[in-house]
Amino acid sequence: MTKYARRPSVLAGLIGQDIQGSRSPEMHMQEGEAQDLRYVYRLIDLTRLGVGVEALPDLVTAAERTGFTGLNITHPCKQLVIQHLDELSDDAKALGAVNTVLFKDGKRIGHNTDWSGFAEPFRRQMADVARDRVVQIGAGGAGAAVAHATMVLGVKELTLFDIDPARAARVADNLNAHFGAGRARAGADLPASVAAADGIINATPIGMDGHPGMPLPEELLRQDLWVAEVIYFPLETELLRRARALGCRTIDGGGMAVFQAVAAFRLFTGKEPNSDRMIAHFASMGS
Missing domain, CATH: 3.40.50.10860 (Leucine Dehydrogenase, chain A, domain 1)
Incomplete structure (x- = not known):
């Protein structure tokens, strides 16, 4: 043999x-x-x-x-x-x-293994960023895992947006049941939530090779926001490219x-x- x-x-x-x-x-x-x-x-x-x-x-x-x-x-x-x-x-x-x-x-x-997959590189690369208020776009399978990770990472208030508002509400309710009331909520006004946020997370497929584009209007981005992406093909999505051009702190989906x-x-x-x-x-x- x-x-x-x-x-x-x-x-x-x-x-x-x-x-x-x-x-x-x-x-x-x-x-x-x-x-x-x-x-x-x-x-x-x-x-x-x-x-x-x-x-x-x-x-x-x-x-x-x-x-x-x-x-x-x-x-x-x-x-x-x-x-x-x-x-x-x-x-x-x-x-x-x-x-x-x-x-x-x-x-x-x-x-x-998605939630720990998001949490570990975030701990390594973004340990010092503010996490009082975070906006996450996308509450599907990957989004539920990333939202779980944000709670473990100590985000105080997470606002979730999804193409299906009921899905965002279900994820928020589940997080509050596991991590304490009031830490997560489904959002209703994306511009207002982003304006008050320390960082944003894209957990949608928008930006993937098969789903080009941006998950939010570019004009909502600003220099003092940090931006996290879960997509890794391409590694530099349109969202990350525009955020980096403004000087935002970013983390791609590679980790x-x-x-x-x-x-x-x-x-x-x-x-x-x-x-x-x-x-x-x-x-x-x-x-």
Whole structure:
């Protein structure tokens, strides 16, 4: 038997829409190679397949039956996938969103590594920014996780906006139930909320390669705002480009991409990833 045949194998993938720019395959497979694993990571792109979210249950079943170790889940499937799972981790339950599914012992177990993925790089790069009032745009799957992270990071008052106001209200209610009444609310007046804010977070897909544009009017930006982005393809979104031109302090979505992958790698392999090595590899892939 060859050494190659003896290496433990992992088969993982990412289900989502417009994900051809994802760096997840390279990040996972490069770290797998460094840890002497046969690691294969596939993109399962709804757009490339020409299907909508109605295909999600069939795709999850197909992955399970063909021997996948697990799946990452991204927009627009992080909440929809829950009804097709057997168990949820405590974080996934609290957030009502799943970005990692582990196939284990005949069960589909949903996890959420997005919130820690946002929190860790923010702690490293933005530890000194004011966090009294923060505006977050987007309250979907990623948005729920990022909002959870803002509470852990000590944001005193979070105002949430979403294309679906009821969804923003549900996320705010959930945060208040977990972290204390009054810390989160659904917003009604974006210009007024941004004017009073220390920072803004974009947790929508607006700015991705497949969803170009800005999540808020450019004239609402000002120099003393900090701006955080969850999108990482492209790494410099239109929002970040315009914010940096004004002199805003910014953080891109690259750190979240790396640290959610660090946690997903740990779940898929049972091995401890080298986060510094994964950061370096992500950076080496360019912008």
